[in-house]
Amino acid sequence: MSSSNDGRIRIAVASGKGGTGKTTVSCNLAKSIDSERVTLVDCDVEEPNVHLFFKEKNGEKLAVTNTIPDIDKSLCKKCSKCSEFCQFGALISIKGDILLNKNLCHSCGGCSIVCPHDAITTKARKIGDIEIRESKNLKLVSGRLAIGSTMSPAVITSVKERSRNDKVVIFDSPPGTSCNAVESMLDADFVLLVTDCSKFGLYDIKLSVDLVRNLEKPFAILINRYGLGDYEIDEYCKQENIDVIMRIPDDIKVARAYSKGILQVDYDEGMKAEFRKAYHKIIDIVSNPIDDSLKDLVNS
Amino acid sequence: MKIAFPTEGDSMNSNLCEHFGRAPKFLILNTENDSHRLIDNTHNTKMPSGAGIKTAEMIANDGVTHVVAKNCGPKAKEVLELSSIKVVLTDAETLEQAKDAVTG
Numbered sequence: 001m002s003s004s005n006d007g008r009i010r011i012a013v014a015s016g017k018g019g020t021g022k023t024t025v026s027c028n029l030a031k032s033i034d035s036e037r038v039t040l041v042d043c044d045v046e047e048p049n050v051h052l053f054f055k056e057k058n059g060e061k062l063a064v065t066n067t068i069p070d071i072d073k074s075l076c077k078k079c080s081k082c083s084e085f086c087q088f089g090a091l092i093s094i095k096g097d098i099l100l101n102k103n104l105c106h107s108c109g110g111c112s113i114v115c116p117h118d119a120i121t122t123k124a125r126k127i128g129d130i131e132i133r134e135s136k137n138l139k140l141v142s143g144r145l146a147i148g149s150t151m152s153p154a155v156i157t158s159v160k161e162r163s164r165n166d167k168v169v170i171f172d173s174p175p176g177t178s179c180n181a182v183e184s185m186l187d188a189d190f191v192l193l194v195t196d197c198s199k200f201g202l203y204d205i206k207l208s209v210d211l212v213r214n215l216e217k218p219f220a221i222l223i224n225r226y227g228l229g230d231y232e233i234d235e236y237c238k239q240e241n242i243d244v245i246m247r248i249p250d251d252i253k254v255a256r257a258y259s260k261g262i263l264q265v266d267y268d269e270g271m272k273a274e275f276r277k278a279y280h281k282i283i284d285i286v287s288n289p290i291d292d293s294l295k296d297l298v299n300s
Numbered sequence: 301m302k303i304a305f306p307t308e309g310d311s312m313n314s315n316l317c318e319h320f321g322r323a324p325k326f327l328i329l330n331t332e333n334d335s336h337r338l339i340d341n342t343h344n345t346k347m348p349s350g351a352g353i354k355t356a357e358m359i360a361n362d363g364v365t366h367v368v369a370k371n372c373g374p375k376a377k378e379v380l381e382l383s384s385i386k387v388v389l390t391d392a393e394t395l396e397q398a399k400d401a402v403t404g
Contacts, residue, residue: 083357087347087350088349088350089347089349089350089351089352089353089354089375090350092353092354092356092357092379093357093361094357094360094361094379094382094383095360095361095383099379099382101353101375104350104353104375
């Protein structure tokens with residue numbers, strides 16, 4: 001955690017359980033920030049949906065590639081050194097014939113290095129796409145994993161790379177605690193965990209809290225659809241000394257607007273101000289990090 | 301026929317292992333002379349992922365004609381079938397009973 005970010009901030013909006021409202025929150029948050037140009041990065045490359053809420057027209061499209069081995073059969077002496085080396089089972093040797101499973105290749109490049117006959121070179125393989133849409137106040141970076149590919153974290157890394165030089169960045173993370181979610185949070189200064197008042201939500205948010213604590217990221221919780229369910233989440237946050245940065249009341253009007261691609265901040269000035277307040281609270285937490293042990297002292 | 305059975309034991313009376321890729325050993329039965337031998341698979345069981353594929357590779361290179369198992373993942377199955385090995389799934393308990401699934 002750095003106490004001075006030169007006004008730069010990277011916020012990951014994540015969750016345990018899916019469907020708690022990460023995308024809703026990240027979009028509303030991005031749109032509520034009037035003071036700066038915001039970069040919103042859709043890291044849910046298996047199911048991107050941020051672009052559905054913005055009218056910014058189609059932008060720059062880029063391919064995301066990784067490298068896979070290309071074996072020259074005329075040079076291959078069937079020694080099997082490459083398949084012995086591969087940690088991922090992507091290369092196997094059946095009676096000397098080398099078989100490649102492209103989807104298992106993690107692009108380490110090791111096979112081409114260990115081949116004693118220089119029979120292996122590398123070639124590019126498309127694993128996804130990036131689209132960058134821009135407007136005056138917003139830059140939207142969306143990533144999408146190619147059908148049939150499994151290399152989500154690699155696509156997420158490329159997507160994040162497009163926001164590297166931007167000042168205010170919000171990452172819309174994929175749900176859960178898998179490699180995809182971790183990759184989307186790695187560069188964040190702060191993680192905003194979105195949950196609801198359901199039992200599933202509570203169970204899963206505990207897993208997310210465990211993850212962000214392991215990653216040593218400052219974080220807070222936002223309770224969405226507040227009032228629908230129970231209040232065990234409030235109890236949990238109190239017990240664990242976790243900041244609840246905002247509670248958004250459950251409201252059918254929000255769902256109706258959402259189904260039309262309309263965000264709360266588009267029609268509710270009060271809610272826009274609330275999101276702006278949450279943003280400033282986050283900036284404050286990141287600029288003035290407080291030790292967890294000190295927090296216990298302050299709260300006792 | 302040369303039949304490979306994933307197992308934790310060492311004879312035809314032993315139980316068929318639940319796993320393929322993470323089976324600790326394989327018993328290879330030669331039906332022509334009724335002999336059998338064991339091959340160790342522990343080096344593949346330790347792999348974090350891709351164990352099934354590496355195990356299939358080992359079995360395929362052994363000259364086996366059939367694999368009888370309780371389970372076999374799709375990637376491992378693909379490797380075996382590419383090597384013209386017939387994969388037979390069974391819920392038989394012992395290797396002796398599982399053998400019937402192939403020999404009929």
